[in-house]
Amino acid sequence: MKEWVSVIGLEVHLQLKTKTKIWCGCSTEYDKSLPNTHTCPICLGYPGALPKLNKKVLEYAIKAALALNCKINYTSGFDRKNYYYPDTPKNYQITQFEKPYCENGYLDFKLSSGKEIRTRITRIQIEEDAAKNIHSSNETLINFNRSSIPLLEIISDPDLRSSEEAYEYLNTLKSIIKYTKISDVSMELGSLRCDANISVMEKGATVFGQRIEVKNLNSFKGVAKAINYEINRQIEILETGGEIFQETRLWDDNMQVTKLMRSKAEAMDYGYFSEPDLQKLVISEKMIEDIKKDMPESKKDKLERFLKEYQIPEYDIAQLCTDMELADYYEAVVKKSKNPKLSSNWIMSEVMRVLKEQNKNIEELSISANDLGEIIILIDKGIISNKIAKEVFEIKLTDLRSPEEIVSTNNMGQITDLAIIEKMVDKVIESNVKMVEDYQNADEGKKPRVLKGLMGQVIKESKGKANPEIVARLFEEKFKV
Numbered sequence: 001m002k003e004w005v006s007v008i009g010l011e012v013h014l015q016l017k018t019k020t021k022i023w024c025g026c027s028t029e030y031d032k033s034l035p036n037t038h039t040c041p042i043c044l045g046y047p048g049a050l051p052k053l054n055k056k057v058l059e060y061a062i063k064a065a066l067a068l069n070c071k072i073n074y075t076s077g078f079d080r081k082n083y084y085y086p087d088t089p090k091n092y093q094i095t096q097f098e099k100p101y102c103e104n105g106y107l108d109f110k111l112s113s114g115k116e117i118r119t120r121i122t123r124i125q126i127e128e129d130a131a132k133n134i135h136s137s138n139e140t141l142i143n144f145n146r147s148s149i150p151l152l153e154i155i156s157d158p159d160l161r162s163s164e165e166a167y168e169y170l171n172t173l174k175s176i177i178k179y180t181k182i183s184d185v186s187m188e189l190g191s192l193r194c195d196a197n198i199s200v201m202e203k204g205a206t207v208f209g210q211r212i213e214v215k216n217l218n219s220f221k222g223v224a225k226a227i228n229y230e231i232n233r234q235i236e237i238l239e240t241g242g243e244i245f246q247e248t249r250l251w252d253d254n255m256q257v258t259k260l261m262r263s264k265a266e267a268m269d270y271g272y273f274s275e276p277d278l279q280k281l282v283i284s285e286k287m288i289e290d291i292k293k294d295m296p297e298s299k300k301d302k303l304e305r306f307l308k309e310y311q312i313p314e315y316d317i318a319q320l321c322t323d324m325e326l327a328d329y330y331e332a333v334v335k336k337s338k339n340p341k342l343s344s345n346w347i348m349s350e351v352m353r354v355l356k357e358q359n360k361n362i363e364e365l366s367i368s369a370n371d372l373g374e375i376i377i378l379i380d381k382g383i384i385s386n387k388i389a390k391e392v393f394e395i396k397l398t399d400l401r402s403p404e405e406i407v408s409t410n411n412m413g414q415i416t417d418l419a420i421i422e423k424m425v426d427k428v429i430e431s432n433v434k435m436v437e438d439y440q441n442a443d444e445g446k447k448p449r450v451l452k453g454l455m456g457q458v459i460k461e462s463k464g465k466a467n468p469e470i471v472a473r474l475f476e477e478k479f480k481v
């Protein structure tokens with residue numbers, strides 16, 4: 001039985017969040033407007049129309065290079081990738097072929113097993129998007145609103161060895177780029193697209209196997225599934241004496257298989273040449289330094305600062321920092337509540353639950369950081385129990401009043417009056433003779449569990465409002481006698 005090693009490299013296309021397109025002043029809001037309303041002679045590819053590089057694109061590109069530890073080339077240029085397709089009106093795409101603006105970077109990530117992995121980034125190139133084809137059964141429509149929207153293509157070395165590694169690479173890449181605020185990095189919205197190059201070789205081999213390019217990957221899970229499918233398909237061919245030929249395949253998410261798109265014979269010759277309508281791309285050291293100063297805090301720096309500043313467990317920090325907006329929300333809650341641990345507990349339990357249930361981002365949550373901070377203050381001050389706080393939280397989701405107002409108008413404050421609680425404790429003792437006996441006969445190790453049951457009865461009796469510490473104290477006093 002032969003042992004096989006899989007070799008995977010990923011090509012990720014990121015759509016940049018600039019307001020205008022890469023070579024002209026047309027808006028990039030391509031899907032929120034009527035088709036073909038954000039177009040001009042430049043992005044429609046009219047002969048003689050001259051492109052001019054959007055400065056913001058270069059700024060964002062440099063941010064990506066810095067975030068992914070790339071070496072920035074002071075001089076690079078643009079090239080024409082020639083091919084005919086209806087969504088490419090110029091008959092070529094402007095990209096960077098000969099020399100990209102940056103190269104030789106890397107991305108570090110961790111697998112669930114704890115294994116740390118560094119994947120090298122070969123290069124990142126600046127390029128333009130094509131228009132969008134909309135196919136139906138008997139016609140194809142083209143929306144040129146997407147033509148010339150700026151893209152970055154991030155190409156990894158073939159360093160990845162499994163679908164799990166590819167999945168974590170993509171998750172980490174998404175999270176790092178999201179922190180730089182240069183792209184929405186959403187596969188659903190099409191602002192992040194991924195192609196995978198997959199090959200297999202025998203363990204110990206020094207030459208990689210023939211790679212297959214897989215396109216049409218629509219989710220990170222889809223990427224992982226396509227990789228697994230392709231690895232198994234290739235191993236099966238090789239083990240039965242077959243040969244792998246260079247080809248491009250499409251992932252069919254419904255059938256869960258890859259299908260042939262084009263073979264080597266149909267591979268295109270792009271006839272690249274230097275773009276004569278654009279000057280060389282020059283990036284100065286000063287420009288890089290200025291952009292560095294303007295970079296938002298990186299995820300790595302944020303993780304370190306959270307550990308020092310809030311002294312909460314590393315697990316909590318990792319969860320809170322998966323998303324920059326969530327980390328910002330946490331900081332705003334702590335600013336109000338002054339209780340880092342309880343704030344993180346609430347965000348990781350209640351807030352995350354609601355976001356999942358309502359399928360929302362933290363920015364869309366109807367409870368502000370200030371309101372959650374107030375709820376936590378009410379718990380800290382002993383005005384409400386954790387259980388009641390959950391009810392206040394639930395009400396606040398659709399209520400404009402402040403948490404404090406909700407507690408006072410709904411009479412939800414904790415009962416701390418000894419006389420009232422004592423009455424309830426007595427009532428529970430009277431009506432639970434069996435449990436009280438159990439408590440008295442139980443050995444010391446088992447007593448706390450029985451006591452918890454009795455306390456639960458009192459809390460229930462008080463509709464969750466009796467202060468648990470007082471309830472426990474009263475029971476202990478009564479049982480001592």
Ligand SMILES: [Zn+2]
Binds near residue numbers: 021042043
């Ligand atoms: Zn335009």
